[in-house]
Amino acid sequence: MRILAIIPARQGSKRLQGKKLLPVGVRPLVRWTIERALMTEAFVDVLVSSDDPVVVDFANQIGGLAPWLRPEHLATDSASTASVLQHALTWYESEFGGVDAVALLQPTSPFRSVETMRSAVVIPATLLTITSFTTIQPLSNGVLLTFLARFLNLQAMP
Numbered sequence: 001m002r003i004l005a006i007i008p009a010r011q012g013s014k015r016l017q018g019k020k021l022l023p024v025g026v027r028p029l030v031r032w033t034i035e036r037a038l039m040t041e042a043f044v045d046v047l048v049s050s051d052d053p054v055v056v057d058f059a060n061q062i063g064g065l066a067p068w069l070r071p072e073h074l075a076t077d078s079a080s081t082a083s084v085l086q087h088a089l090t091w092y093e094s095e096f097g098g099v100d101a102v103a104l105l106q107p108t109s110p111f112r113s114v115e116t117m118r119s120a121v122v123i124p125a126t127l128l129t130i131t132s133f134t135t136i137q138p139l140s141n142g143v144l145l146t147f148l149a150r151f152l153n154l155q156a157m158p
Contacts, residue, residue, distance in 0.1 A: 003121050004092055004099040005043040007033050007064070008084045009107050010075050011052035020055050020107055030055060032110030034064045037103075039114045042121040044099060049088045051075035067091070 009020045009030050020030040027035075030048070037046040048059035048066040051074075059066035068091070074084050081104065089102055103121065105112075 001101065001121075002044045002097075002099045003042060003101045003103055004089065005037045005046045005103045005105050006085055006088050007037070007046065007048045007059075007105045007107055008081060008088075009048055009050040009052065009055050009059075010070070010079075010084075011050065011055070020050070020052065028058070029110055030059070030107040031062060033105050033107045033112075034059055034062055036112065036114050036117065037105055038063050040117045040121070042118055043103065045092070045096070046105075047088055047092055049074075049084055067095075 007030070011020075020028070034046055034048065037043060045065045046063070048055065048064045049070050050056050050059070050066060051070040051072070053069060056066040056069060070084065071087070073079065074087055085102060085104060089099070093099065101121075103117070105117075
């Protein structure tokens with residue numbers, strides 16, 4: 001199965017300018033996501049979509065694929081993630097052929113583990129009727145899991 005990881009890393013931030021390159025621990029925020037995606041060895045490519053030339057250069061230096069600057073109309077507060085993904089996917093498939101699935105990896109979630117990503121990419125292959133899914137982590141006090149279990153009737157994955 002050919003799965004493309006797409007990391008949307010828009011330059012603009014209302015609260016924290018340049019946050020994609022600000023250090024979180026010992027690494028810039030976006031580096032956590034790019035490196036862990038590469039470490040999974042589950043993706044045909046790790047495509048970074050950004051309107052920031054510094055992020056594009058950085059992503060290319062550490063092994064990501066950042067071939068262009070994202071168009072201005074897709075780098076606004078009103079641009080949807082779906083539009084950004086569609087733009088990136090259309091370009092990728094025109095250059096490298098079709099993919100079976102896309103993994104959206106937000107750079108603002110830097111602490112997802114390689115193992116979580118490896119486990120997640122198995123889901124589309126085993127449950128072919130799924131069109132999208134997300135991962136969650138339990139809170140230490142269990143509030144989120146209690147809410148989900150009670151009101152959304154969700155069950156934990158094995």
